[in-house]
Amino acid sequence: MNIFFTGTAKLSDLDRYIQKAKELAGEGNDVVLTGAGPVWLYLKIAHALHGKAKSLKYRSPVTGDVLIFDHNPYE
Numbered sequence: 001m002n003i004f005f006t007g008t009a010k011l012s013d014l015d016r017y018i019q020k021a022k023e024l025a026g027e028g029n030d031v032v033l034t035g036a037g038p039v040w041l042y043l044k045i046a047h048a049l050h051g052k053a054k055s056l057k058y059r060s061p062v063t064g065d066v067l068i069f070d071h072n073p074y075e
Helices: 011-025 039-049
Strands: 030-034 055-060 064-070
Touching: 011 039, 030 039, 039 055
Parallel strands: 030 055
Antiparallel strands: 055 064
């Protein structure tokens, strides 16, 4: 598991969070976002990974897996 921030996410660090997400996601991989985080952060990361990740899911104990996007041409 990778951590983008400790304590409270800061809007001033958004570019750093996005860069870290892109580095961790790689190219064409299935990515899962999980853990406590503000909605604005998950939305910005999802937008940044669109076109980079093959699929993106959000996972929480309450919702389980929620598919954000899937660009796998074989499914």
